Amino acid sequence: MKKIFSLMVIFIMAFTTGVQAADNLVITEPWLRVSPKKVAGAFFEIKNNSDQTINVISATAQGSQKVELHTHTLDNGIMRMRKVDSIDIPANGIQSFNPHSYHLMLFRLDEAAFAVGNMVEVELTFDNQTTLKAMFEVKPFGKNMPKTK
Numbered sequence: 001m002k003k004i005f006s007l008m009v010i011f012i013m014a015f016t017t018g019v020q021a022a023d024n025l026v027i028t029e030p031w032l033r034v035s036p037k038k039v040a041g042a043f044f045e046i047k048n049n050s051d052q053t054i055n056v057i058s059a060t061a062q063g064s065q066k067v068e069l070h071t072h073t074l075d076n077g078i079m080r081m082r083k084v085d086s087i088d089i090p091a092n093g094i095q096s097f098n099p100h101s102y103h104l105m106l107f108r109l110d111e112a113a114f115a116v117g118n119m120v121e122v123e124l125t126f127d128n129q130t131t132l133k134a135m136f137e138v139k140p141f142g143k144n145m146p147k148t149k
C-alpha cells in the first residue's frame, strides 16, 4: 500500500512538473492586431539564450479558440500566408514574428477581449516541453500593414 502511494506521488509530481516555464527564452515587444476579417495576427521577437535550437510548436491565446503558426511565402509574385508546424529559434539567437514573415494567427475571437488597447495573454509551447506566456497589446489595424511589394 505504501509503495502504491509513493508511486502515485511520483505520478502527480511528474504530471505537474511536466511542463515548465521556458527560462532561457525571452519575448520582447509583443503586440497584435485584429483584421477586418476578425482574425488577429500576433507579433513579437523571441530570444533564445540557450545553446540549443528551440522550436515553437503551438500557441494558445485567451479569447481565441484557435491559434496557428503562420509564415508568408511568395507564390508567383503573390504573398500568401501558410500554416507551418513549427518555427525555430536559433541557439543564442533571435527569431522575429512580424507582419512580413512568421506570425501567430488567432481565429474565432471574443471581440470584447480583443478591443484596441486591451492586453491578451498568449502562451507558446516549445518542443522541449516548456511553455512561455506574454501579454500582447491590441493595436489598431492599419498602422502596421504588411508592405505589398
Ligand SMILES: [Cu+2]
Binding pocket: 041, 070, 071, 081, 082, 103, 104, 105
Ligand atoms: Cu497568418
